[in-house]
Amino acid sequence: MIEVKNLTKKFGDFFAVDDVSFHVKKGEIFAFLGPNGAGKSTTIKMLTTLLHPTSGGIRINQHDPVTEPDEVRRSFGIIFQDPSLDDELTAWENMEFHGVLYDVPDKLRGERIEQLLKFVELWDRKDNLVKEFSGGMKRRLEIARGLLHHPKIIFLDEPTLGLDPQTRNHMWTYLRDLNEKEGTTIFFTTHYMEEADKIAERIAIIDHGKIVATGTSAELKEQTKTESLEDAFLALTGKTIREEAAGPNDFMRMARRQWTKKR
């Protein structure tokens, strides 16, 4: 479902993603772990057509994000790390907007919006402006929205950040259910190791732009001779705290400045 070969992304002289290869099978739940600034978000941006790779190949649902962006975009749903809702619209309008952009037919759209908003327990707030929502409510709305067009692949970039255990549990139950019933492939990043351990079928660990290990949780523990995934993770990526001084956006700004200077 997802095939990545020798993927590289450079921002100026900096290798954000360096010769990364991995694959995710159809219906698999795949965790993509790594310390801050390791290249997780940059990789997700390339997989989801938001960034063009410097070199290397990607196939999403048999399509290339660079040459066939619309086919790729139709195949996945994404729940971003940062909010991406329109605060000036209501919950319902945000859903409607998404449904229209993804060609969900009128009648089905109405039904699904109702079903999903009820699922995330926002149905009675559907006509409220999103700017009146709390952080957790916004997160739930984003999750509902990402599922609206029944994507074949769901990307979740730290989806449970800032959610209480109830909501987290509720969300994973739904996603697992979707995975079992519809065979939806799930690709997620997280900093909660127990979450990855419990939910992911396979795990890849990325550090300094390179994949340092892939396998099931058990394989990773065995490889590093550790007791828990957290220990395995620390054994593989070291214990130094990473500075997330510059996010990908800052690198982009840097890259753009260099580009404009050249002209």
Add this chain to the structure above:
Amino acid sequence: MKKIYILWLRQLKRYLRSRSRIVGSLAQPLLFLVALGYGLGPVFSKAGQGNYIDFLAPGIVGMSIIFTAIFSGIEIIWDKQFGFLKEVMVAPVSRLNIMIGRTLGGGTVATIQGIIVMLISLVFGFRPTSLLGAIAVIPVMFLVAILFTAIGTIIASLLDDMQGFQLIMNFLVMPLFFLSGALFPLQGLPQALLIVASLDPLSYGIDAFRVLLAGSGHFGLGVDILVLGVITAIFLWLGSYFFKRIQI
């Protein structure tokens, strides 16, 4: 089509919901209309140029349109910062259609703003020469609005945050407005200023408004529409080029 419509609708809803923005952006044009209209009116008529309010009102309509339109284009920067642009950019919609939807939305909003200013200036003594002209001016307003929304979009694709906004206002929007003949007649200007005014696309917009609302112009309606049409096409094309280059 439906995707363009929903993008357009979003712009319109956002505009209608921010009442403070509507009222706020009316203050400046009205100040110009009252202060300059009544302040310079006697001098203007002594110079044999007629009623200044009638001359000024089309210029002030142009002012409100250029301000609103460029701002609507620049709003993409907010979308970038608040993350909503990501949602639009991962959707299966061509970049061109996103750009068209947004530009039509921004253009509609700026046109509404222009119509409101036109109606309010009636209260201050502005009298269009004919009702027909006052209706015919609306599509021309829309053309001008589209043009400047596209320019705003281009600016927004090149900037990352609102820091540069003041720069744009002072070095682009203000000169475009003040050099356009919105406030003074282009006849009998010093050669250098006339050349500058002829290079300013807003001059043709305001000239067309003036032909339709006050019954006389400098370039003539045909030239105005032709120039506006060509420049709008060029900036739309440029806008979609720059919009495609946005990476988040």
